[in-house]
Amino acid sequence: MSSKPVNKDLIGSLIFLALSIAYGASAQLIPFYPGDEYEPFTARTLPFALSVLGAGLSFSLLISSLKKSREVSLDQPVLKSALGYDWSTVIKLLALMMFYALALKWLGFIIATTVFLLGGYWVLGERRKKVLFGASLPFVVAFWFMLTQLLDIYLAPGQLFSAFGG
Template structure:
């Protein structure tokens, strides 16, 4: 079996476990007044589990490949697939998560977008920096002001 199908099989197991948790264990602990609501806290996890199970089945059956032959992933030649970039990006995600609270959302997210796009090969700083700042500012404004969820915009030592 190809590597993509093995990954789909693992994801299918995770989605089934996630779905079981969302459908059966999360709803049991709801307060009585919340049981009359049309949307419960478990609604989004239920939708995610159904979508994940569907996508995993599509990959397992092979429907996503269609008529044209897409090259299989050769696990013996993983070095040819930019594995270094992927691992550096995963490390950058971990650093981003660790820096989010002490350095603030605006600085951490902008730095993550700039360094991440540099790792992926973008070299036009005059495009990369404004796009990162605009995207970060827009997301912060939507989450903070529109949704009303507090995101620490500046580092802790600034005192906001």
């Protein structure tokens, strides 16, 4: 007898169940002032209600997914369908976004954005130098000019430059 593949609803319900329980447990950390016990509504009321509601709904989804998987063979195994996707590019893009946040703080808008765009084009497979450089630095400078000179938005220089500049 072959085991049935884990279906998406089952995974989803377990995630939400765990999340609801964790949320409810964290709601205990919300400060409770003296006298709050006599109040009909406190800062904890809605979080507790949501935690119970979330757990109840996830449990219902869990039951229905188990019932369904017994009745019919459901969708493709999650792992098998997910493996066909272009994960490496997506992971690189997400890492690039994290780097962008870091670079914005330390290197400032122009350098960080130019590197981000260049990196993005490269990660997605763009190799033409004309496109790589033409659609990054000139665009960023024009955008920076629009923000700082036309819209009068202050963009702080990177902390690295501020440190060197005193």
